[in-house]
Amino acid sequence: MRTSSAIAPVGKRYRAPAPLGGRRRPVGARRGRVATAFLLPAAVILLAFVGWPIVSVIGLSFTDASGLGQSSWVGLANYREIFGDDDIRISVVNTVGYTVMFTPVVVLLALGLALLMNSPRLPLRSALRTALFIPVVVSLGVVAIAWSYLLDPNIGLLDHWFNRVGLDLGNVLENPTWAMPAVAAVAVWKNVGFYMVIFLAGLQGIPRHLYEAARVDGAARWQSFRHITLPLLSNTTAFVLIIAGIAALQAFDQIYVMTAGGPYRKTTTIVMQIYESGFTDLRLGFASALSLLLLAATLILSGLQLVFFTRREKELG
Amino acid sequence: MTATVRRVGTLAALLACAAAVLLPLIWILTTSFKTVADINAYPPSLLPRAFTTANYTGITDQLAFGRLLANTVIFAGGVTALALVFDSMAAYALARLDFRGRGLVLMAILATLMVPFQATLVPVYRLINELGLVNTYPGMILPRAADAFGIFLLRQFFLSIPRDLDSAARIDGAGEFRIFRSVVLPNAKPALLTLALFVFMNNWNDLLWPLVFTTDQDMRTLTAGLALLTGKFGVVDHGLVMAGSVISMAPLIVLFLLVQRRFIEGIATTGLK
Numbered sequence: 001m002r003t004s005s006a007i008a009p010v011g012k013r014y015r016a017p018a019p020l021g022g023r024r025r026p027v028g029a030r031r032g033r034v035a036t037a038f039l040l041p042a043a044v045i046l047l048a049f050v051g052w053p054i055v056s057v058i059g060l061s062f063t064d065a066s067g068l069g070q071s072s073w074v075g076l077a078n079y080r081e082i083f084g085d086d087d088i089r090i091s092v093v094n095t096v097g098y099t100v101m102f103t104p105v106v107v108l109l110a111l112g113l114a115l116l117m118n119s120p121r122l123p124l125r126s127a128l129r130t131a132l133f134i135p136v137v138v139s140l141g142v143v144a145i146a147w148s149y150l151l152d153p154n155i156g157l158l159d160h161w162f163n164r165v166g167l168d169l170g171n172v173l174e175n176p177t178w179a180m181p182a183v184a185a186v187a188v189w190k191n192v193g194f195y196m197v198i199f200l201a202g203l204q205g206i207p208r209h210l211y212e213a214a215r216v217d218g219a220a221r222w223q224s225f226r227h228i229t230l231p232l233l234s235n236t237t238a239f240v241l242i243i244a245g246i247a248a249l250q251a252f253d254q255i256y257v258m259t260a261g262g263p264y265r266k267t268t269t270i271v272m273q274i275y276e277s278g279f280t281d282l283r284l285g286f287a288s289a290l291s292l293l294l295l296a297a298t299l300i301l302s303g304l305q306l307v308f309f310t311r312r313e314k315e316l317g
Numbered sequence: 318m319t320a321t322v323r324r325v326g327t328l329a330a331l332l333a334c335a336a337a338v339l340l341p342l343i344w345i346l347t348t349s350f351k352t353v354a355d356i357n358a359y360p361p362s363l364l365p366r367a368f369t370t371a372n373y374t375g376i377t378d379q380l381a382f383g384r385l386l387a388n389t390v391i392f393a394g395g396v397t398a399l400a401l402v403f404d405s406m407a408a409y410a411l412a413r414l415d416f417r418g419r420g421l422v423l424m425a426i427l428a429t430l431m432v433p434f435q436a437t438l439v440p441v442y443r444l445i446n447e448l449g450l451v452n453t454y455p456g457m458i459l460p461r462a463a464d465a466f467g468i469f470l471l472r473q474f475f476l477s478i479p480r481d482l483d484s485a486a487r488i489d490g491a492g493e494f495r496i497f498r499s500v501v502l503p504n505a506k507p508a509l510l511t512l513a514l515f516v517f518m519n520n521w522n523d524l525l526w527p528l529v530f531t532t533d534q535d536m537r538t539l540t541a542g543l544a545l546l547t548g549k550f551g552v553v554d555h556g557l558v559m560a561g562s563v564i565s566m567a568p569l570i571v572l573f574l575l576v577q578r579r580f581i582e583g584i585a586t587t588g589l590k
Contacts, residue, residue, distance in 0.1 A: 034493050035416035042407035042426075042463035048444065049460035050429040053437035060440060113334060119327050130577060131335035134342065137573040137580070138566045141524035141540040145547050146345045146562060149555055157344060157361045189338065194584065201585030250435050253524040257544045271435045271525070278439045279529055287439050295436035302431035 057295075060288035067282035078289035090265050091273035092293070094180065098269055099248035101184045106244055109192050111237070114199030115229075129200075133193035140190050144254035147186045148173060173259050176266045183267055186254045191247065195240050202236030203229070235308060242305045249297050270294050345566075349373070349559040356555050372560035381535065382542075382561065388454075389538040389565070393521040395458040400516050401509060404467035409497045411468070412475035413483065423472075430465040435525065442529055452533045461520065467512050474508035475501055511583035514576065518569055539565035 061078055065071035082088050113132060117125065135143070150158040151172045162169060172178045206229065214224040252271040255261065261268035261276070268276075270290060278287030344363060348356060349372050351365045358366070376382050410416070411423050434441075441460055442451075450456030478501060486496045502509070520526075527541040537545065543561050547553055573580055 031414060032416045035410045035414040035419075038406045038410035038414065038493070038497070039422065041403040042468060043422075045403065045459065045463040046426065046429055046465070049441055050432055050437060050465075053440035053444070054432060056440035056443070057437055113331070116327050116331050119324070121324065122331075123324075123328060124332075128331050128335050129581070130574070131339055133577070133581065134570060134573070135338060137518055137522075137569045138342070139522035139524070139540045139569075141522070141544045142562050142565050143341060143345070145543060145558055146341055146348075148547075149348075149559075150341060150344060155356055155361055155555065157363060160361050189341070193338070197581050197584050246433070250433050252435070256524065256528075257547065274435060274438065275525065275528070279442070284439050284443065291436045291439055295432065298433050298436065299431055306431070 054295075057288045057291050060285050061292050063285040063288075064283075065285040065288070067284065071285060074285065078286045081286065082289060082293065087265065088273065088290075091268045091270050091290075094266065094268055095249060095251070095270045095297075097180060098184055098251050099245055101181060102187055102248045102251075103241060103244045105184075106188045106192055106195060107237070107240055109188065110195035110240065111199050111233075113192065113196045114203055115225075117196070117200060118203045129197075132196060135190045135192075136194045138190075140187070140253040141257055143190065144186060144257035147254070148258045151182065174263050176263050179259050179263060179267050183251075183255050183258055186258070187248075187251065190254075191244070195244060198240055199233070199236060202233050206232045235311065239305070239308050242301050242308065246298055246301045246305070249294060249301070342566075345559050345562050348556060349563045351556050353554065353556060369556075372554075372556040373564075375554070375557050376560045376564070379557065382564075384535055385537055385539050385542040386564070388536060389521060389540075391454055392457050392527065392538055393517050395454060396461045396520045397513050397517045399458065399462035400464060400467055401513055403463040404512065405471050405502060405505070405509065406497070407463065407468045408471035408475055409493075409501060412472045413480075413496075413501065414493065426465045426468055428465075430469070438525070438529055445530060452531050452536045457527065457530045457536075461516075461526075464516075467516065470512055471505065471508055474505050478504045507579065510576070511579055514572070514580055515583065517572075521569060 060071075062073055062075060063071040064074045064077075082092070116122075117129060117132075122128075150156050153159050153171050159169075159172075169175065169178055172182045210228050210232075211224055214228060219227070250271055251269045252275065255267050255269060255272055256275070259267045261272045270293065274287050274290045274294070277283045277290065340363075347364055350368050350370065352367050352369050352371070355362075355366050407426070411419060411426075445451055445456045445460065448456070450459070482500050482504065483496050486500050491499075521538075522540060523538075524540045524544055527536075527538040528544075531537050531541065534542075539561070543558060543565060546561075547558055
């Protein structure tokens with residue numbers, strides 16, 4: 001706030017003498033030009049590579065655009081194919097399945113780890129946090145190669161250990177039942193440390209005196225967890241659930257490397273299908289319709305996120 | 318007494334989890350020093366029975382590995398450098414300059430946060446293709462040279478820098494660009510570093526983006542090159558691939574260990590990757 005407006009009585013600014021009023025405009029225009037200059041590079045990039053593509057992807061989804069040549073309007077044909085063709089519909093079903101597997105597991109594990117990590121006077125706390133977080137910084141596409149070797153029945157250490165405890169799954173990644181849980185598990189391994197850190201920040205935001213008061217009142221550990229930790233962590237939990245759900249909708253990297261969508265398309269997710277249709281088969285129109293489906297699903301979750309985002313902002317002031 | 322037991326139990330459980338989480342990474346490292354015979358021997362073992370560095374010398378001969386590494390550095394480094402410049406400029410305008418429609422511009426930028434890049438990959442590819450930029454560094458870098466997350470993160474940080482500093486510079490006759498460069502940016506180093514880390518990490522690690530925007534072997538990044546190597550030939554030299562994996566992961570792990578507080582606090586405060 002400018003000092004002059006604090007001193008001058010309200011309304012006085014609007015009855016300012018003509019020369020001052022005349023000068024105000026150019027100053028505002030100059031300000032606008034400076035702001036435009038600062039915003040321009042980012043605005044051009046975001047418009048060209050996010051804004052326009054959204055418009056474009058909608059248009060393309062009603063055409064049979066391919067890599068080359070003319071494209072023509074095909075109406076809802078692409079959408080009919082997504083929901084009518086078993087081969088394609090399975091990618092939607094698989095994405096839902098993956099999301100339902102990945103999200104609750106990773107969130108519960110992250111919460112459990114955060115609760116353990118938050119115990120008072122824990123030795124080695126920072127070393128443990130570092131260890132649990134390291135998978136977050138490595139490339140999923142690269143570690144997925146190692147994961148497929150680890151699960152390989154011929155050379156895999158994990159497969160060998162599974163066998164030793166009587167768990168013989170054969171070639172997990174070629175098993176129609178187990179391939180999807182396996183690729184989801186790899187994503188859980190990769191991301192659990194990330195969500196744990198968010199939970200830890202949430203836990204540290206809970207005032208300690210609440211627990212002390214509960215202890216004085218004779219509350220058991222479970223009761224303080226149930227009546228203090230869980231309710232005060234609900235915002236964080238909702239937030240983590242939503243971003244984990246959004247991440248799950250975009251599953252691609254480890255699937256591309258470990259199963260390439262197989263066996264029998266059992267691990268073909270929407271993004272796998274977008275890649276296959278758009279960049280292998282060059283069916284850009286069809287891939288665009290799939291892309292819009294992904295966008296719609298993400299927007300539903302993001303809309304929820306926005307609600308929590310603003311709530312967080314308000315809390316933080 | 319029970320408190321001690323509980324503490325020991327908690328520690329034991331966490332140590333077991335940490336070991337399980339680290340196991341695949343340790344296995345990658347040990348396997349990169351194994352011979353072919355050792356890798357195929359039964360039963361498989363975690364530690365090498367015969368130690369060799371042949372995989373590391375071998376990987377540099379094959380796959381034009383040096384080229385992949387250079388591509389990755391140029392791609393991830395280029396995106397990071399440009400995004401820092403463009404994001405901080407936009408953030409400065411949104412945090413410090415009064416202009417008409419500021420709220421609207423901020424809303425529009427935030428709205429793009431909700432659009433996953435996978436959903437616009439097809440039209441972005443078409444655009445890059447029409448510009449003749451497929452298989453080029455600009456084609457890979459430009460679409461990511463600004464992002465809503467970075468602008469938002471920096472804007473929040475800039476808002477927390479006292480305005481008195483600007484006013485002092487303004488009285489001294491400094492223009493907006495000078496205030497931006499010599500007042501706001503130097504005071505925003507923590508936020509700039511956090512953003513740089515995330516942008517660099519995400520691009521270094523990405524698979525889908527380089528897969529789509531490069532078709533030429535010579536333009537692949539490490540992640541894409543390694544992923545294609547394992548898929549294409551079916552049977553591969555496992556030790557060789559693991560050596561390549563170590564080289565591709567090591568820079569980020571080292572970077573993380575050096576500045577992990579910044580990394581973890583960045584996530585804790587923003588909750589975004």
